[in-house]
Amino acid sequence: MNLIHQNKIAVISGGLGDIGRATALEFARSGAHVALSDLYESSEAQGLLDKLEAQGVKAMYTKTDVAVAADVHQWLDEVESQLGLPSLIVANAATATLAGIHEVSTDQWDREIQVNLHGAFYMTQYATQRLVEAEKPGRVVFVGSWAGHAVHVQLPAYSVSKAAIRMLCQSMxxxxxxxxxxxxxxxxxxxxxxxxxxxxxxxxxxxxxxxxKVPIQKLLSAADVGLQIVQLCHPDNVHMTGHAVVLDGGLSLIRP
Ligand SMILES: NC(=O)c1ccc[n+]([C@@H]2O[C@H](COP(=O)([O-])OP(=O)(O)OC[C@H]3O[C@@H](n4cnc5c(N)ncnc54)[C@H](O)[C@@H]3O)[C@@H](O)[C@H]2O)c1
Structure with missing residues (x-):
């Protein structure tokens, strides 16, 4: 890939998960410096930071629970003071429980909505506020799910959080x-x-x-998703906003 994001700064929550890692590597290949957060200790991030820096970009990791607004704000302040103002913002952290409507506990429900929806809001609200104050353009990508677009069983809290992400994306x-x-x-x-x-x-x-069940008969890889996230932020993409790119191989087209 050419250096379409050279010297920009990307922030990715849930950055030590599979899609977060793949997205970080793709941003680094496109020339962006990368700041990650996740729930793990810093030692868990070192291998990935080394790989990112080997692409010639700066990389940092901050242990942060996205469910705690003040911690998210502190993380983003740290990124700005160490790397500069992020203009590529990826709300990716999420958790999911496989449990039906009567099995999911109230704690599980609360945590999934808190992390998947509120966490994404805390991050994108604060990061875009800083861009507006600095009068800089930027890109936000919410990592949703086809579960927010097509009804699933056994995933009620996750599906509701991802459906809400769609409206948050459009409102923002x-x-x-x-x-x-x-x-x-x-x-x-x-x-x-x-x-x-x-x-x-x-x-x-x-x-x-x-x-x-997948109509195109293939599963996605984390790298496929990371590549699409980075492409969605392509500088040539100057008109698309408020949309969802549903990368599901045709799954959500199926009607009973
Ligand atoms: N894997 C899939 O099939 C799939 C499908 C559709 C959408 N997604 C979405 O992709 C995104 C990434 O998920 P993934 O599949 O890479 O899973 P993953 O579990 O590998 O990554 C998610 C990361 O988020 C982190 N995380 C969870 N709670 C957090 C919190 N409170 N604060 C900070 N970090 C937290 C986890 O520690 C983990 O590293 C999620 O938004 C998920 O909903 C995944």
Missing amino acids: ALELAPHQILVNEIAPGYVDAGLSGKIWADNPALKKDSAA
Whole structure:
């Protein structure tokens, strides 16, 4: 890839997860400096930071729970003082529980909405506020899910959080358009990694079943998603805002 994002700064929450790592590497290949956060200790990030720096960019990691607004703000302040003002903002952190409407506990429900929706809001609200104050353009990508676009069983809190992300994306896109901040969503289908990878590790039959449903007969890789996130931020993409790129191989086209 050519250096389409040279010297820009990308921030990615959930940056030590599979899609977060793939996105970070793709941004580094495109010339962006990269700041990551996740729940893990800093030592867990070192291998990835080394790989990013080997691409000739700066990279940093800050342990941050996106569910705590003050911590998210502190992380973004640190990024700005160490690397500069981020203009590529990827709200990626999420958690999911496989449990039906009557099985999901109130704690699980609260945590999923808190992390997946509120965490994404805390990050993007603060980061775009700083861009507006500095009168700089920028890009926001929410990592949603096809579960926010098509009804699923056994994923009520996750699906609701991802459906809410769609409206947050559209609200933010409309309000920030005059500031040249473009806001879009990537909604992956079945990814052979990350959250679904963990669920499938305990249930290979479910993986086979899920893969067989995909109309294009392929599962996504984390790298496929990372590449699309970086492409969505391409400087030539100057008009698309408030949209969802549904990367699901046709899954959400299926009607019973
Ligand atoms: N894997 C899939 O099939 C799939 C499909 C559609 C959408 N997605 C979305 O992709 C994104 C990345 O997920 P992934 O599949 O790479 O899973 P993953 O579990 O590998 O990555 C998610 C990361 O988020 C981090 N995280 C969770 N709670 C956090 C918190 N409170 N604060 C900070 N970090 C937190 C986790 O520690 C993890 O590293 C998520 O938004 C997910 O909903 C994944």
